[in-house]
Amino acid sequence: MSEHDVRPLAEAEFRDANRVFLSSLHRPAPTDQQWERSTARYEPGRVFGAFRSGELVGTTMALGSSLAVPGGAVLPASAVTGVGVRADHTRRGVLRALMRTQLDDVRDRGEPVAMLHASEAVIYGRFGYGEATRTRTVSLDTHRATLHADAPSGGSIRLLDKAEAGKILPELYRRIVSSRPGTISRSDGWWESRLGVFSGEQMVVAIHTGEDGVDDGFALYEAKMNDYRFDDGTCELQVGDIRGADAVATASLWRFLLGVDLVDRVVVIDRPVDEPLERLLTDRRACRVSSVQDDLWVRLVDVPAALAARGYGTAEPVVVEVRDGFLPENSGSYRIGADGVQRCAAQPQLSMDVDVLASLYLGDVGVSALAAGGRVAVHDPAAVAEADRLFAMTEAPWCGTGF
């Protein structure tokens, strides 16, 4: 497919793009009401369509967002989503053409990184995206899961209806969200669609208020009750989001969720892999990790800017060769040290593709693990331990925001 078959879509075409995307995921076209709640996500200029013989056959879009990186900086970032190609046009280069146009657009906007959640892990590496954060899904047996006596506690919980939640949550999230690497901003449009199309009718919003009377945490959940006449009659609380400003707010939300009446299991998706949840419980086996999965995929669109923006641990500097076949201006050698990052002409000690660099970027995985997996070529073995120390983080990166 040639480049000129891809162009930004006019607002009147956004609904078509939404239809193409949903049908690629085997979902029905949106109802008028669903579409109304989705439109806020469609930002003019950031929605692209691929055309064949005048027909829209593929699409991608991005939300303007930001990404917290190690060291405390928050970078402007494109949150890429809505990617889909019509089933009768797949494997003909439509996605490749869309990715090319979109990454050029991200670069022209001066956003050093793009990010996405991948439907399949084998698609986006070729465009330079690397798996950069992971999350875990936990399942708690409420008949065994009790917080121990010394677990943080305080404040109170109240429930909100969705209309009230729409007024409170965007500001609350902005105020309490931590600077943990991988954290992204959520626009008002994101919240509108989260509380609208992406929520079930039964969604409940719980807010935690601290001892000082200030709201400092929330949880979104839905109860799924199995009919006791046809099924086992158990009830599962499915929790999609828990955010607390501190340990008291977070533990209080867990305590509340585990105490909701008639519930047998609390299942929570998208939690940080290093969350000390088991440490809050009297019986750590009441919490089962049902899966650990890739979360945010990151693309370093402007490698020098992205590398310079993050902080590094204390170690000897290392010269890393980066190979970027899709955005070749990023290719080259970089001296990375605690004192900063510069392009250089020195012999590289390590070589890697740009998607591998993206996996290192937020600190989710070390250079030694990637070298052991054959993803980093080691020219100077002493550089591996130094690079591990440079990129290492004490906290696991975490996004936990679907988009």
Ligand SMILES: CC(=O)SCCNC(=O)CCNC(=O)[C@H](O)C(C)(C)COP(=O)(O)OP(=O)(O)OC[C@H]1O[C@@H](n2cnc3c(N)ncnc32)[C@H](O)[C@@H]1OP(=O)(O)O
């Ligand atoms: C961020 C998000 O929105 S995630 C949601 C993504 N959307 C979906 O998963 C919906 C269903 N799938 C689709 O719509 C399409 O199959 C897409 C978007 C995944 C791929 O679109 P296509 O136009 O077929 O991709 P295209 O032909 O440009 O392929 C580019 C390359 O990726 C490879 N590729 C594309 N899709 C896949 C896949 N599902 N599995 C493995 N490889 C793939 C192609 O083989 C090709 O490889 P190459 O680099 O060796 O040439």
